[in-house]
Amino acid sequence: MAEITANSRLAAAKGRLDTVAMLKEAGLTALVMFALTVGLVGFEVRDIPGGLALFTRFDDVAVAVLLGFFGRMALFLLREGHPRPVAIIGGPLVLLLVLVLAADVWFTGAGDVAASESIRSWLPFNSIIVVWVIAIISVFIAARAILAIRRASSTVTVEEREARADHVAAQVQKIGRYVGPALLAFALLYPFLPFVNRQLLDISVLVVTYMMLGWGLNIVVGLAGLLDLGYVAFYAVGAYSYALLGTKLDMSFWVCLPFAGFMAATAGVILGFPVLRLRGDYLAIVTLGFGEMIRVILLNWYDVTRGPDGISNIPRPSFFGLPFTRRPPEGTESFHTFFGLEYTPVDRLIFLYYLILAMAMITNLFTMRIRKLPVGRAWEALREDETACRSLGVNPTNTKLTAFGIGAMFGGFAGSFFATRQGFISPESFTFIESAVILAIVVLGGFGSQLGVIVAAILLIGLPEFFRELQQYRMLAFGAAMVLIMVWRPAGLLAHREPTIRLHPRSGPADKTAPQSAE
């Protein structure tokens, strides 16, 4: 509907542009920009030997004012239905800026500081961060202009676009049945592929850990619809359970694993109990608080957790009792001596990879299975309408608690894996940002979408690990990605819900969008 009016306005406005209004608006923005920047940016107080000195940066102010002027103009043109000039003039400029930035990144990565310096001197602002922000904003504007042109020519409505995206997601899920096994086979062979080196394997272990966390959180957020911002708390409980049992009682990883899951599930139920009445934002805030509480307890309960010092020398996992050590203690065997292999440190890494892969797959299979059981359906029903659930005799308390408990259990499993992989844990590993990243994986992938979590974990965890040199911009890129997703596809990349049961064998991809089939 909105699209139609936009189109008609676009047609009406064509050729008739209110230049005066445009210049007025842009000029006003430039003025505001000037007022804002002249004091803050224009003068800089710097520490020099012998006192402070005032420096001026009026060139930056001028750039900011110009940017404000032309940026506002572009927005005005877009709003009034003239995307073409914006795309034609803005597009190449933005492309140029992005290319320059990419070159800068390239040279920085390659360690060629001189080249990077000379590139930066060409850039409008002294601070590279500001340039990045500008680049992202202008890419956004240019993208909107191009989209507007395409939309005007193709006359596709928002609903149709949504339907098409949903269709794509449905198709992906449909082939997911074949892609799934193929992916699994790939994952199983992965450590032995020729191009896989230590670094890659290490990153993969991390990615799969987050996949497992994503799947675990998906139970709580995606299925039961309980927005949990403190998921990392259960990860921490699992990690510390294993770390303490392993170091103090000398118990093996395999014995501790169920116990760690149990502890985390208990923590989940304990948290779940008081917050059951809360919904939406309120629940999110309380769970966020719970996550922080656990971290603060870990930080301050020094006698048990050793506070900020953390716990070290956590036992590494063993292969059915065979440790991965170069020189096993007298009278015992280790993995390589038992199998008569040459010792390589990669063995342990490969073992860790398979371990987390197995744990993640169990999480995934469990979720897919439980969706088709009464509890799973009750979770989804609860997400849709709690009042209706109550009227049908579904016990909301128990149902929510099982969701919290089971989700937390998988978080706990992943936590004990984390502890055994690292060999050292401290409260620093369990900050809010971790919860946010895990939630972002679920949101980006599409609530409740198992395949989406894989894609999102690779995108959000794997890719940034590759571009470690860009460390400082990681969070920026992360934020930009989230904004884009919210604008483009608020439901998530691969959000499409497959029914848990069907009466008729699947007739076609769009049985719900084809009302004529039912008349």
Add this chain to the structure above:
Amino acid sequence: MSAQAAPLAAEQALLSVEHLTMRFGGLVAIDDVSFAARDREITAIIGPNGAGKTTVFNCLTGFYKPTVGRLGLSHPQKGVMLLEQMEGFRIAQQAGVARTFQNIRLFAKMTVLENLIVAQHNHLMRASGYTVLGLFGLGVYRHAEKDAVDKARYWLDRIHLTDKADWDAGNLPYGDQRRLEIARAMCIDPILLCLDEPAAGLNPRESHELNELLQFIRDEHKIGVLLIEHDMSVVMEISDHIIVLDYGRKISDGDPDFVRNDPNVIRAYLGEEEEEELPPEVAQDLSSRTDGGPEGRDDS
């Protein structure tokens, strides 16, 4: 089969509501209302907007806790159960009281079939050994699920939605959603079905189908039906017994003929000269309703 003009004696009733009062702060939404509803009968609760009809349902189904009153349900196996003392979901689970809502509450993103399966949650939960056995795909659960699908299919055939069983419930046309909500309530195997304005927004054909569905439920499933309805054609045609509320008080109680001619009802609905507290547009609206023409009304 039709009810007597005098209120039913409590012992032969399926549901007996005694001295029900519900206050919200200073507002008395229901004021000392007593009535009874019988098995295999459709008992209609009618009254002007804001009379307290939905509030009666909310008390019966545990969404509100009555300020005063006794709500006795005589369960064929379990004896008399006091609904006012039970938690909301247990009223559906154990006492077998099902309800629909004035503003439809389906699980919009789940399919039609899934909606009907969720309604059989408690039964399936037991069959799946509280999830543990179900996880391993044991036969017990598979059979139970198959039975659940059969029951769902039975109701889908009844409400003519078999073809759309795999649609998302939220994508159904309005009339289909209303019928689906009734079928979903029936899937819990209730002994008392409470319907809050099921005919609201239906066209005459759909309204007629609804009448047949309700009569079928009453006659074939032999349960009690409580029906809130504004559409007088529906009420007069199918109800066995009518209770009229006005400003939270019961003003009439009896069979359709009795209620139609009760001076109290006529006064409340037609708004005689001395009834100044009823705004004229409401009175007019109500009087057109008693004439019996089905019409659209905005449901709040």
